[in-house]
Amino acid sequence: MSVQPWGEPGPGHPPGKPSVGGWQPAPAPTHQAAMRAGHSDRDRTVDVLKAAFAEGRLSVQEYEQRHEAASAAQTYGQLAALVADLPSGPMVAPPTVATPVPATFMAVPAPAPVRRPTNxxxxxxxxxxxxxxxxxxxxxxxxxxxxxxxxxxxxxxxxxxxxxxxxxxxxxxxxxxxxxxx
Known part of the structure; x- marks a missing residue:
């Protein structure tokens, strides 16, 4: 299997599928995907990869391969392909049923100020x-x-x-x- 210098899989390998050597990114199909990426774009992609690794979504080998691919990425499409199967932020926890607080533990409301009569x-x-x-x-x-x-x-x-x-x-x-x- 061959990998082109910008991280895309070479001919004879389906894009975005794990290969014998590890994970290979799939090219993104949008027009914006062809735009050139900058250092800050690569840094943001690496941050997403770090978070995914810390959460246990990526193995050490996957993280290293994607990190190297992010460092060598030239376009937005290449960077997007590296994080396409990862959540973009923290997952929202499912809503839990809140148990009502017993009245015993509720704060006692302050009494309304009493207007005193004038002598x-x-x-x-x-x-x-x-x-x-x-x-x-x-x-x-x-x-x-x-x-x-x-x-x-x-x-x-x-x-x-x-x-x-x-x-x-x-x-x-x-x-x-x-x-x-x-």
């Missing part, structure tokens, strides 16, 4: 301080802060702001009365 007296304290009723603002502000702590409510910011503005108003009215007396 009404805190809002009253803020409004009273803004319109000038300082004493009622201070009184309702203190009551609101106490209720907010005991009942876990929102509105502490309004109660504090009402208290600050209420005390400032009380100070203003006190100074005004003192200056009026003096």
């Amino acid at each position: 009404v007296l805190a809002v009253v304290s803020l409004v009273c301080s803004l319109i000038g009723f300082s004493a009622p603002a201070v009184i309702t502000g203190h009551i609101a802060r106490s209720e907010i702590r005991h009942r876990d409510m929102d509105g502490d910011w309004a109660a504090v702001l009402g208290l600050v503005l209420g005390y400032m108003g009380c100070a203003f009215w006190t100074l005004l009365v003192l200056f009026a007396i003096a």
Whole structure:
């Protein structure tokens, strides 16, 4: 049996069949098969051969013969013939039937955030301080802060702001009365 320099079997041997000396590539029948291959094309083909050898798809002799043929290949057709009987990538595993996870091991969903009610007296304290009723603002502000702590409510910011503005108003009215007396 004769092998031509570019790796194709010579006359008298069917293409792509194993011969006495080993495996011989079959020429690819496409137009692109006649295009010249480059070094990177040969390297990609060798990578496929290495993967096939590592997976046990090729024997040592087949791998060596195909590796030599890939190094000497001149066209895409010659390279394609070397890997035509090999998968081009990893085989997809058949789908397995997933066993459902028991409810015991499922994560407990986080509870939805609870919207806390706003204390009404805190809002009253803020409004009273803004319109000038300082004493009622201070009184309702203190009551609101106490209720907010005991009942876990929102509105502490309004109660504090009402208290600050209420005390400032009380100070203003006190100074005004003192200056009026003096």
